[in-house]
Each structure stands twice: as structure tokens, then as C-alpha cells.
Amino acid sequence: MTRSIIKIKTTLLDHQIAKLSAIAIGLSLIESVLPSPMPGVKPGIANIITLYAMYRFNFKIAMWVGILRVFATSLILGQFLSPTFMLSLTGSVLSLLTLYFAIKLPSKFFSPIGLSVLSSFAHIGGQLFLVRIWLIPHASIYYLIPIYSAAALLFGFINGWITYRLLKHHNSI
Amino acid sequence: MKLRTKSFLGDSLIVLISLIFIVFAFKTFWHFETGSVVQVNFQGKTYGNFSLFQDKKISLIGKEGESIIEIKEGRARFALAPCKNQYCVQQGWIHLTGQMLICIPNEVSIEILGKTKAYDSLNY
Secondary structure, eight states: OOOOOOOOOHHHHHHHHHHHHHHHHHHHHHHSOOOOOOOOOOOOTTTHHHHHHHSSSSSHHHHHHHHHHHHHHHHHHHHHTTTTHHHHHHHHHHHHHHHHTTTTTTTOOOOOHHHHHHHHHHHHHHHHHIIIIIOOOGGGGGGHHHHHHHHHHHHHHHHHHHHHHHHHTOOOE | OOOSSSOOOOHHHHHHHHHHHHHHHHHHHHOBOOOEEEEEEEEEEEEEEEESOOOOOEEOOOOSEEEEEHHHHHHHHEOOOOOOSSSSHTOOOOOBBOOOOTTTTEEEEEEOOSSSOOOOOGGG
């Protein structure tokens, strides 16, 4: 019996996506063991990689990295298709969508810092919307909007700043 | 995407708008007002609404025994509960709209009402 070998042809682009996704997944896993003051308040350090990928390469790679990260992390943590996964996916899709439009802003005035803040607001906005219509269909979650938006600004700013420094270090900005 | 002159004008604008939004969100959603009326619920029905500005002691005899609700200087509390745990008594005074004290064994609960009904997780 001859052994059949299935070989998938990979391009350089695939390798690049895989490398970046691996870092993003690693960061997500590190973050998942860190204690959080309240559910949903997380630094979201994996988004640094998404943003970095978008500036360094293009939006398509960033999208792959962002979505693959959500799927892979949820499979590793055993949260695939759970509410946590759905929230994570909604947040990522919305922040990617925001980035898709935000990257068209003149880069003379908008650095990764601003884009990071925008995407983190989109992230938490989408998640709060999903929680409101699906998980807790009650107006009481509006109490949490101030806390979540403050966290979005703080972590969005920090992540953006780290991305900015990384890009500067690699001379891609 | 290499640029010699880099300005953070757009970023500053985004951060500024975010800050304004956050301040606005805190003011809108964390708006606590002092209540004026306390609603007493007893055995699944509204027992009555009482003004918080008239000092009063309400005694209710339930299945477990006597519960005493005390209203004093714009606040309300459980002064006495017949149960073992005394959770309602230990929570002390309440005075903000939407605040609630519940005694499950004796089926008594009190809630502070104001002009507008505050959100609470119990409605859900």
C-alpha cells in the first residue's frame, strides 16, 4: 500500500497569517488567565496584532488574523459556539469592520492609537448590543455602559500606543 | 505608509470625543436620585406606599412572625425581622430610587420609589 500524501500548497501570505495568528492566539490565552475586575473588562492585547497586521501588510491579513484568533482561542479554551465565543466573534467582526473604514482616514492625522480606540469602542459596542438583545434582554445593562466605555478608551489607547511603537520600531509608519 | 510629518490631531479628536461620551454616559446612566416614597410589598401584594418624610413604624405579621419597617428622616429599613438570617435588617437604611430590601421568609419587601423608576436586575 502506498502512502498517499496530501500536501496543501501554502503561499508566503499563508505563512505570514499563521505566524501573526499564533502570536495573537498566544496573547489571547495569556489574557484569559489574568483575573478581570468584571466580566468583559479585558485589555484585549491580541488586537495589537490585528492592528499591526493591517498597518504592516493589509486589511485582508488583519481580517484573517482577527477571525482565526477568535476561532482558535475558543477551541483551545473549550468555548467554541458558547455565548463567550459569540460575544468574542461579534466584537472582532465589528472592530474589523470599523478598521476597514478607519484605515481610509488620512494617515497624516490618524495613527494606530486613534484607530485602536475606535475599534475597541466598536468591539464593546457590538458586545453590549448582543448582550442586550440576546443574553440579558433588559435595560439594566445600560448601567454598565460608562464602565465599559471607560475601559474601551483606556485599553484602546494603550494597545494603540503599543502598536504605534511596534510599527515605528519596524519602520513601517 | 511612511510619513515624515506625523500629527496626532485626528487621534486627539477621537480621544476627546470618547472622553465626552464617557462623561455623558456616567451622567446619564449613573444618575441616582433620592426617593420620596417607599413601597411596601407583603405576601405578593402591595401593602401600601408611604412617604419617606413622615417618620413611621409599620408592623407586619407574616408566616414567620413580626417584621417591623422603620421610616425615618427620608430613609427606610427593616428594624425587626423574625427570621434566623437577618439579612434584611443587616442591610441597613435605604434611600435611593430603585433600592430594595427583601425578606423572603416573611414575604415582605420594600422598595424606594421616585419620579422615575430606576432600572434593576430584578425586573428581568
